[in-house]
Amino acid sequence: MPAPAADPSGAELLPFDPRARERRPHDPLEALLRAGARGALALITAVEGPSYRPVGAMMAFLPDGRRSGSLSSGCIEADLQLHAQKVMAQEAPALLRYGAGSPFFDLKLPCGGGLEILLLPCPPASLLGQVARLRAARRGFSLAIGLRDGAVAIGPDRPTGKDGHGLFHVRLGPEPRFLIFGKGPEVAVFAGLVQAALLPGLVLSHDDETLAQATAIGMPVRPIDTRGLPGDVEVDRDTAAVLFYHEHHYETAILRRLLAGSAFYIGAQGSRRARDARLEALRAAGMGEPALGRLRGPIGVVPSARDARLLAISVLAEILALHAQRPA
Known part of the structure; x- marks a missing residue:
């Protein structure tokens, strides 16, 4: 991942930071x-x-x-x-x-x-x-x-x-809204893409550095812990939830609520082996197969993307394509 650019305010700019260009009225x-x-x-x-x-x-x-x-x-x-x-x-x-x-x-x-x-x-x-x-x-x-x-x-x-x-x-109809969970560069770059596209989003993380990076680009943030998704965070049928975790023990509590809701996209980063372990953890937590069938993983349109930027672009493309294909 390239080094962040400098900003006159003293804050660092992540790649795809919307402050790097003029934002114009588009609606x-x-x-x-x-x-x-x-x-x-x-x-x-x-x-x-x-x-x-x-x-x-x-x-x-x-x-x-x-x-x-x-x-x-x-x-x-x-x-x-x-x-x-x-x-x-x-x-x-x-x-x-x-x-x-x-x-x-x-x-x-x-x-x-x-x-x-x-x-x-x-x-x-x-x-x-x-x-x-x-x-x-x-x-x-x-x-x-x-x-x-x-x-x-x-x-x-x-x-x-x-x-x-x-x-x-x-x-x-409503624009897709993004709930972005996790820790690390994948979260920061994906949040930057969502911001650059002028789409609504929220970063939820247990990691202070990840929350600080998201705040620096103007993305709303919410600290969370192992209890998962806060009860006051709304999830509607135009919500896309993406989990970028390497510490997968955070995922089960979050996914249990998401899979019981109406989000049109729920996806989690990781290999097929990580996916299989994730599904077993959710089954052990009482989730049924119909709900588990809604969970996507591996995610993105580019197979086995390992670079944070490529993965973010790949996942955003997948989500926007699915949202555009949904019936009214």
């Missing part, structure tokens, strides 16, 4: 809320052929010319901004077509596909505030948007797409 709905519910929201409502972004992707245009998000590789955003200014001025939606089947023959999509994009005047501040509260509570929901009138309402959790009744639904 269009949050950007509109911060702008006082002024601006325009753009959404991809249909795709023909290949596309840089999926159906449901969003972008915000703010009155001062700033943008949040993207809908292409940069080939249509300037034109979208011109249309967004009209939408803001007229307070009326506009449905646009780019690429295949578009009247804008001078604007080509490099991928060769077609995009249908709905431009809306900014949703009300009350609705944006409710969206923020639902997200903070990690509730799955959707936005129901009228394709003709641009009316926006919050609806139940459902897949993104048109419903055949003039509405377009955008699913806004």
